[in-house]
Amino acid sequence: xxxxxxxxxxxxxxxxxxxxxxxxxxxxxxxxxxxxxxxxxxxxxxxxxxxxxxxxxxxxxxxxxxxxxxxxxxxxxxxxxxxxxxxxxxxxxxxxxxxxxxxxxxxxxxxxxxxxxxxxxxxxxxxxxxxxxxxxxxxxxxxxxxxxxxxxxxxxxxxxxxxxxxxxxxxxxxxxxxxxxxxxxxxxxxxxxxxxxxxxxxxxxxxxxxxxxxxxxxxxxxxxxxxxxxxxxxxxxxxxxxxxxxxxxxxxxxxxxxxxxxxxxxxxxxxxxxxxxxxxxxxxxxxxxxxxxxxxxxxxxxxxxxxxxxxxxxxxxxxxxxxxxxxxxxx
Numbered sequence: 371x372x373x374x375x376x377x378x379x380x381x382x383x384x385x386x387x388x389x390x391x392x393x394x395x396x397x398x399x400x401x402x403x404x405x406x407x408x409x410x411x412x413x414x415x416x417x418x419x420x421x422x423x424x425x426x427x428x429x430x431x432x433x434x435x436x437x438x439x440x441x442x443x444x445x446x447x448x449x450x451x452x453x454x455x456x457x458x459x460x461x462x463x464x465x466x467x468x469x470x471x472x473x474x475x476x477x478x479x480x481x482x483x484x485x486x487x488x489x490x491x492x493x494x495x496x497x498x499x500x501x502x503x504x505x506x507x508x509x510x511x512x513x514x515x516x517x518x519x520x521x522x523x524x525x526x527x528x529x530x531x532x533x534x535x536x537x538x539x540x541x542x543x544x545x546x547x548x549x550x551x552x553x554x555x556x557x558x559x560x561x562x563x564x565x566x567x568x569x570x571x572x573x574x575x576x577x578x579x580x581x582x583x584x585x586x587x588x589x590x591x592x593x594x595x596x597x598x599x600x601x602x603x604x605x606x607x608x609x610x611x612x613x614x615x616x617x618x619x620x621x622x623x624x625x626x627x628x629x630x631x632x633x634x635x636x637x638x639x640x641x642x643x644x645x646x647x648x649x650x651x652x653x654x655x656x657x658x659x660x661x662x663x664x665x666x667x668x669x670x671x672x673x674x675x676x677x678x679x680x681x682x683x684x685x686x687x688x689x690x691x692x693x694x695x696x697x698x699x700x701x
Contacts, residue, residue: 371413534569
């Protein structure tokens with residue numbers, strides 16, 4: 371397994387990030403433990419979760435599954451770089467209560483304490499803001515974070531789904547306060563969705579943030595969706611994202627060209643989509659969310675896959691990037 375530093379921190383993390391969103395909703399506790407053991411055994415040391423994972427009445431369930439895995443011992447917690455998130459409402463479904471969501475100092479404090487209990491640990495390596503909170507000033511956010519860092523409950527802070535200017539605003543505020551600031555950004559980024567290249571990734575690189583792409587297969591679209599469709603299998607969807615995209619004629623033609631290109635090279639679409647992200651400047655590692663050990667094995671093969679210049683050029687031709695701003699906005 372390849373390792374890299376997480377942004378401007380001293381943390382060494384694997385080039386593949388184990389996403390745990392499916393642990394609980396789709397993968398039971400025993401199988402989730404098996405996947406985590408297999409990942410750690412293969413050298414994957416960077417695990418990503420969120421307080422709301424488990425969803426609905428089971429919010430927090432995923433963190434509890436990770437906590438029960440840590441409780442087995444064997445150095446599991448010590449070997450893992452643990453990332454979780456705060457923002458989503460953790461109140462009772464249908465009856466939310468004020469201050470149980472977003473990034474107020476109160477909710478950040480409550481969120482950390484609750485995540486620590488569910489995870490069965492006394493610290494979180496990377497605490498991430500799941501979304502932008504436009505109603506809470508960054509001064510308040512950093513004040514809360516600084517206290518938690520001083521208490522040793524969190525080590526570093528990252529963002530998720532933030533625009534380039536949000537990253538700049540956050541870190542300039544942190545700089546004025548003498549706070550360390552954001553060290554990573556988790557964003558939607560893949561071959562079929564490259565808008566992050568315009569401003570988000572340039573901002574992250576300028577401020578020394580690691581980039582952690584989520585949905586590297588774009589909801590299954592880049593995982594051989596048309597091939598699976600023809601074989602009679604259902605393409606993996608994220609609330610129908612893959613199926614909806616394939617109904618768009620232009621996108622379907624791109625995906626078909628993508629699968630045809632990889633067929634010529636004898637390569638698996640999902641593995642190439644992950645391997646492509648590993649070639650992108652500034653990318654720390656993509657998040658994969660395996661539901662089975664077999665899916666994890668496929669993702670691990672992608673880390674070892676080398677894409678030649680000809681293939682990379684072919685992928686750019688099918689899924690051209692927008693280019694960085696301001697050039698991307700030029701006529």
